[in-house]
Amino acid sequence: AQKVTQAQTEISVVEKEDVTLDCVYETRDTTYYLFWYKQPPSGELVFLIRRNSFDEQNEISGRYSWNFQKSTSSFNFTITASQVVDSAVYFCALSASNTGANNLFFGTGTRLTVIP
Amino acid sequence: DTGVSQDPRHKITKRGQNVTFRCDPISEHNRLYWYRQTLGQGPEFLTYFQNEAQLEKSRLLSDRFSAERPKGSFSTLEIQRTEQGDSAMYLCASSLGVRMNTEAFFGQGTRLTVV
Numbered sequence: 209a210q211k212v213t214q215a216q217t218e219i220s221v222v223e224k225e226d227v228t229l230d231c232v233y234e235t236r237d238t239t240y241y242l243f244w245y246k247q248p249p250s251g252e253l254v255f256l257i258r259r260n261s262f263d264e265q266n267e268i269s270g271r272y273s274w275n276f277q278k279s280t281s282s283f284n285f286t287i288t289a290s291q292v293v294d295s296a297v298y299f300c301a302l303s304a305s306n307t308g309a310n311n312l313f314f315g316t317g318t319r320l321t322v323i324p
Numbered sequence: 325d326t327g328v329s330q331d332p333r334h335k336i337t338k339r340g341q342n343v344t345f346r347c348d349p350i351s352e353h354n355r356l357y358w359y360r361q362t363l364g365q366g367p368e369f370l371t372y373f374q375n376e377a378q379l380e381k382s383r384l385l386s387d388r389f390s391a392e393r394p395k396g397s398f399s400t401l402e403i404q405r406t407e408q409g410d411s412a413m414y415l416c417a418s419s420l421g422v423r424m425n426t427e428a429f430f431g432q433g434t435r436l437t438v439v
Contacts, residue, residue, distance in 0.1 A: 212366075243427070251413065252327075253367070253430035299366050311357065311380065312428070314366025 210235050212302050214315035221290050222323050229285045229318045231300030237261075240304040242276065242283045243312060247297040259283065290322045328431035330416050336437045337406055344402045345434045349418030356399050357428060358391055359415040360384065367415055373399060406438045 211234040221227045233242065244256040257267065259276050267274045271288045287294055297319045301312040329348040337343050349356050354375050359367035370389070372380040375396035385391075388406075393399040403410055413435050417428040 245430075250432060251435075252432040253415065253417075255427045255429065258427050301366070311369035311372060311382070312359075312367070314368070316364065316366050 210237075210302050210304050210313040212300050212313055212315035214298075214300055214318050216318045217316070218319045218321070220321045220323060223292060224289050226286060226288050227290055227320065229287075229298050229300075229320065231283045231285065231315060233281050233283065233300070233302045235302060235304045237304040240302060243301040243303070244274070244283075244285050245299045245301060245314075247299060247317070249296070253299070256285075287320075290320075292322050292324050295320060295322045328416055328418050328429055330414075330431040330434050332434055333432065334435045334437075336439060339406055339408060339438055341406055342402065342404045343406060343436065344400055345414055345416075345436075347399045347401070347416030347418075347431060349398070349416070350420070350429055353418035353420045353429075354396065355419045355421075355426075355428075356393055357417040357419075358399070358401050359417065359430075361413040361415055361433070362411075370401075370414075403436075406436075408438045411436055411438045 213232045240261045242259045245253045247253050257274055264276050273286045275284045297317045299314050299317045301314045303312050331346045356373045358370040360370055361367040369382050370385050371391050373393040376393050388404045391401045413433040415430055415433045417430040419426045419428040
């Protein structure tokens with residue numbers, strides 16, 4: 209079975225602080241993909257990143273960085289120098305080859321509030 | 325074409341009525357997905373099309389739900405005899421390619437309220 213756990217329901221930070229959103233996943237598949245999506249108040253899910261299970265290199269994109277560790281089944285997301293526009297719900301998701309590989313299993317999301 | 329478009333954005337219906345939602349994917353995207361999202365939860369997969377073929381259906385998709393994608397372009401999701409438990413945001417997404425797990429682009433959703 210596939211499972212994604214985002215233990216942090218809500219996080220509040222003051223603008224310019226760094227914040228890390230945790231994601232822990234479970235799958236028996238050796239080939240899988242991990243995603244992060246952002247859902248602002250408008251409701252539209254915005255794709256942020258996709259990683260496959262064979263690529264454990266960390267990635268940085270501007271103020272965003274991702275730490276993928278297979279040993280702990282985690283795919284954490286860090287926002288550096290947070291801004292008010294970062295306020296949204298962030299979802300971690302998993303897609304695995306044994307599920308049909310065409311659908312995403314989402315966590316319950318972490319609501320991030322950045323206080324000016 | 326700026327993205328996935330869904331219509332209507334909001335729908336209020338009485339219990340027992342039928343409703344139909346429409347999704348227009350990004351042009352040339354061959355894959356189309358429907359998800360359902362309830363308050364405080366992540367989206368849950370409902371069904372998936374590759375071109376006009378419906379290739380996967382979740383167990384969440386009861387007999388009252390039906391989806392189509394004629395000609396592999398837009399898609400419709402119909403819910404018959406709506407129940408209060410159907411109240412949710414219905415999200416459509418599309419993606420391009422034959423490889424698995426290319427990123428999906430989501431629409432803004434249709435929020436259904438069953439009263």
